[in-house]
Amino acid sequence: xxxxxxxxxxxxxxxxxxxxxxxxxxxxxxxxxxxxxxxxxxxxxxxxxxxxxxxxxxxxxxxxxxxxxxxxxxxxxxxxxxxxxxxxxxxxxxxxxxxxxxxxxxxxxxxxxxxxxxxxxxxxxxxxxxxxxxxxxxxxxxxxxxxxxxxxxxxxxxxxxxxxxxxxxxxxxxxxxxxxxxxxxxxxxxxxxxxxxxxxxxxxxxxxxxxxxxxxxxxxxxxxxxxxxxxxxxxxxxxxxxxxxxxxxxxxxxxxxxxxx
Amino acid sequence: xxxxxxxxxxxxxxxxxxxxxxxxxxxxxxxxxxxxxxxxxxxxxxxxxxxxxxxxxxxxxxxxxxxxxxxxxxxxxxxxxxxxxxxxxxxxxxxxxxxxxxxxxxxxxxxxxxxxxxxxxxxxxxxxxxxxxxxxxxxxxxxxxxxxxxxxxxxxxxxxxxxxxxxxxxxxxxxxxxxxxxxxxxxxxxxxxxxxxxxxxxxxxxxxxxxxxxxxxxxxxxxxxxxxxxxxxxxxxxxxxxxxxxxxxxxxxxxxxxxxxxxxxxxxxxxxxxxxxxxxxxxxxxxxxxxxxxxxxxxxxxxxxxxxxxxx
Numbered sequence: 001x002x003x004x005x006x007x008x009x010x011x012x013x014x015x016x017x018x019x020x021x022x023x024x025x026x027x028x029x030x031x032x033x034x035x036x037x038x039x040x041x042x043x044x045x046x047x048x049x050x051x052x053x054x055x056x057x058x059x060x061x062x063x064x065x066x067x068x069x070x071x072x073x074x075x076x077x078x079x080x081x082x083x084x085x086x087x088x089x090x091x092x093x094x095x096x097x098x099x100x101x102x103x104x105x106x107x108x109x110x111x112x113x114x115x116x117x118x119x120x121x122x123x124x125x126x127x128x129x130x131x132x133x134x135x136x137x138x139x140x141x142x143x144x145x146x147x148x149x150x151x152x153x154x155x156x157x158x159x160x161x162x163x164x165x166x167x168x169x170x171x172x173x174x175x176x177x178x179x180x181x182x183x184x185x186x187x188x189x190x191x192x193x194x195x196x197x198x199x200x201x202x203x204x205x206x207x208x209x210x211x212x213x214x215x216x217x218x219x220x221x222x223x224x225x226x227x228x229x230x231x232x233x234x235x236x237x238x239x240x241x242x243x244x245x246x247x248x249x250x251x252x253x254x255x256x257x258x259x260x261x
Numbered sequence: 262x263x264x265x266x267x268x269x270x271x272x273x274x275x276x277x278x279x280x281x282x283x284x285x286x287x288x289x290x291x292x293x294x295x296x297x298x299x300x301x302x303x304x305x306x307x308x309x310x311x312x313x314x315x316x317x318x319x320x321x322x323x324x325x326x327x328x329x330x331x332x333x334x335x336x337x338x339x340x341x342x343x344x345x346x347x348x349x350x351x352x353x354x355x356x357x358x359x360x361x362x363x364x365x366x367x368x369x370x371x372x373x374x375x376x377x378x379x380x381x382x383x384x385x386x387x388x389x390x391x392x393x394x395x396x397x398x399x400x401x402x403x404x405x406x407x408x409x410x411x412x413x414x415x416x417x418x419x420x421x422x423x424x425x426x427x428x429x430x431x432x433x434x435x436x437x438x439x440x441x442x443x444x445x446x447x448x449x450x451x452x453x454x455x456x457x458x459x460x461x462x463x464x465x466x467x468x469x470x471x472x473x474x475x476x477x478x479x480x481x482x483x484x485x486x487x488x489x490x491x492x493x494x495x496x497x498x499x500x501x502x503x504x505x506x507x508x509x510x511x512x513x514x515x516x517x518x519x520x521x522x523x524x525x526x527x528x529x530x531x532x533x534x535x536x537x538x539x540x541x542x543x544x545x546x547x548x549x550x551x552x553x554x555x556x557x558x559x560x561x562x563x564x565x566x567x568x569x570x571x572x573x
Contacts, residue, residue: 063461065380092464102455105478115463118473162459169463 011036011173011203012057017071019052019061025231026052030071032222032234034173039195039204041218041240043211045255048224049232050207054175056080057205058094059087075173092119094173095166100182101158103150103165108133108142111150111161115169128168135201136164137194156187163194167202174198176206180213192217211256215244223252309552316549319343319542328546334509334520336529336540343543345550347509351426351519352551355501358430358515359437359494364487366434367441368476371483374442375449376471394439402503405432410504418516424506427515432504433494441490448482449475481569485562492558496551498523522547 012034019027027049034040034057042050052061059080061067073080080090092115103111112129121128129146133139138160142153150161159179166174176195180188195204195217208214214221221244222237236249247253320328323343331344370390374383409428414421421427452475460474476483506518507528520528526544534541 058462060458060462063458088461088464088466090464091462096458096462098455098458098462100455102453102459104456104459104474114460114465114473118460118463118465118469165459165463 009035011076012205013072013074014053014056015072015074017053017056017069017073019049019056019070020066020068021064022066025229027056027232028227030224030232030234032237034203034205035220036203037199037201038219039199039206039217040220040222041214042205042207042222042224043209043214043255044224044232044235045226046209047230047232048226050209050224051177052232053224054177054205054207057173057175058091058096059085060091060096062087092169093171094175095169095171097159097162097166097174097176097179099178101155101162103153103158103161106150107147108150108153108161109146112164112168115165119169121169132164132168133161135167135198136160137190137197138164154187156183156190159183159187159191160194163191163198167198171202173203173205176204178207178209181209188213211244215240223247223249223255225251225255312545312549312552315542315545318537319539319546322539322542323546329550332511334525336525336543337534341539343539343546345522345547347511348520348522348525348547349550350511350513351501351505351509352495352521352523354426354513354515354519355430355433355505355521356491356494358427359434360487360491362431362434363437363441363490363494367438367486367490368445368483370438370442371445371449371486372471372476375446376467376475390439390442393435394443396436398436398497398499399503401432401436402429402500405429405500405504421516422506422518424504424508424518425516426505426519429501429505430515433497433500436497436500437490437493440493441486444486444489445479445483448479448486451482452478481566484569485566488558488562488565492555492562495558496523496555498527502527522551526551 010033012032014030014032017027017030017032018025030049030053032053042053044050055061056069056073057075057080061069069081071081075090075094078085104114106114109129112132113125116125116128130139130143133142138157141157142148142161145152150158153161159182163174163179179195180191183191192213195206198204199219206214206217218240220237221240223235223243224232225235226232235251236243236247238248243252244256247256328343328345330346331342332346333342333344334347335342370386374386378386405428406423409432410421410423410425413428418427456474456478457470460470465473501521502524505521505524507520507524508518509520509525510517512519525547529541529544
């Protein structure tokens, strides 16, 4: 291990994070560390700010009019929320996969190559596309029709294409916002297997409201709740095993055992 | 009396015969709506019939082939000649100048409004565009003739004629900018937010999202906007009558005075051509051709929208 902050245990570190949408405090005082090359699941009831928190990690909240973020998020040494940080540069290093598959209305090949082209990739684009599609366990299914439109793929394939598209720019972190919630059980399983495999090379933060899924795919779990003002906050974070078997906080236990949802 | 009616209605209701009455009401409404829809269909049919019938009178005297391929249009001065190509060329020349203005400005305006403008700027800009769209075309005509033409003569082409295709085309381009930009903007706004987010999440800048994602995804709608805007330019009458001249000429030089198809129709309609004469009937032949051209453009626009539409 060299420099602790650059290559240390944690790749992302949120400190005192608050998010407002206009006057509405959506997320209050979140302190959360994300471990490198692990899968961290964000769980909690609807409206607890899981997705809002996820979108802080790649500055996607910038795109929402009226959204305001306070607090620090260290990404390696850089503070993501500092004014000197170029959000487009951050987003090329922290990728994102969305709830509904959203491939571009372009060919399969162009979908994967998009990120490479806009980021001025200097290597061989064709090879990078193949590598990314293999990485997303999609290559064998699409290698003979790379020039076909992405919309010809099934929902599960489209979502794996979106993962390949995110992988292509070789991000350090991939944020996944309920990536399997729009998919059938078989496609969901494929995505979950893929997430486990990807954890060897990238850090993954996944929002899910499916607790079995969180238990299956994640190493770490963070549990968020929503208070009486509808503001989300972090209750606890720990190893997934520990969270699901012996949570420290009784609210976590109540949620996990299904006493509320 | 009133109470009596109310009672009747109640009785009718309890017997369940209120329903047929409501059904009848529905039928009447349906009939009225159908008649209203019929008005526009009948109008279209009427226009086509009157055009064809009177154009027929013209084509009895002048062979259609001479009309469509002739290069000299001189319906009044002898020797008479009814070659429509100079009028078509004039129309297309003005339209081309308008397209050069309207397509880039309209597209850029649409991209600005849909991708860049904060709410505040939109709230100011949209009404201005709507005002621009609402100015009568005769005003645009005099704007071209008395403001744009002298400026072009002063700054660029001192030898340019007072009536010319260039300033008419430039102003016509400005005139159709609101139409092109509004229709293009609608097409861009229809591109789902999820596609923009996907591109931003890969590190795309706003320009890259606009140029590489939104515009390609909205292309069918944008092309349709261009086509509809240009078909409006082809049919535009007042502006070109005032500013482009009345000299049918087969030329590609926009500095010259020309005459468009529409301007010829106005000229004859206002002039002393005797009803039933060839030069009078010629306006219906020209009108038919104009109708076919704009119809073709609109069909092309429709085809582009349905055929090229990308699924997302």
